[in-house]
Amino acid sequence: MASKLHQLQTKAVQASQFVAKHGTSYYKQLLEQNKQYIVQPPTVEKCQELSKQLFYTRLASIPGRYESFWKELEGVKHIWRNRQDLKVEDLGIAALFGLELYAWFCVGEIAGRGFTFTGYYV
Structure with missing residues (x-):
């Protein structure tokens, strides 16, 4: 049991060292690849505004989803009848x-x- 704990600790240390060494470059690369999705300026207020936009946009999509659900259900009923x-x-x-x-x-x-x-x- 003690040897497995030691192995686990060793693996954890190796993983943390890897993240410490390569994490910053991965972070920068990720931001660079996805910069078209970053809203400028990246402030807390802008994040809150986007959060509200997402919530109300999804809320507005409910009627369309409701109609799609009933169309799918009608299709299943048709298949069941035939x-x-x-x-x-x-x-x-x-x-x-x-x-x-x-x-x-x-x-x-x-x-x-x-x-x-x-x-x-x-």
């Missing part, structure tokens, strides 16, 4: 999609518990 015309490929895709959703749910549950497996063993 389910006898579905091909095996379409059913396979739907089954894989359902399986993927279930798997993500299970992975989310496991991650939420801190990657521990719990349950009763019979």
Whole structure:
């Protein structure tokens, strides 16, 4: 156990040294590559204004999203009414999609518990 702790400490020191050595250049490079997204002057007030703009823009997009949701739902209803015309490929895709959703749910549950497996063993 002590050797693993020592290895972990060594890795942490190496990582912090790497960040200390290369972090500034990475930061500058990142800002240079994305300078078209930087609003001048970069002040707290400007950040608060942009935050409000983002919030109210997303709020204004709700009616469009609402309409899109109902169009998608109508499409699903149409497919369900004509389910006898579905091909095996379409059913396979739907089954894989359902399986993927279930798997993500299970992975989310496991991650939420801190990657521990719990349950009763019979």
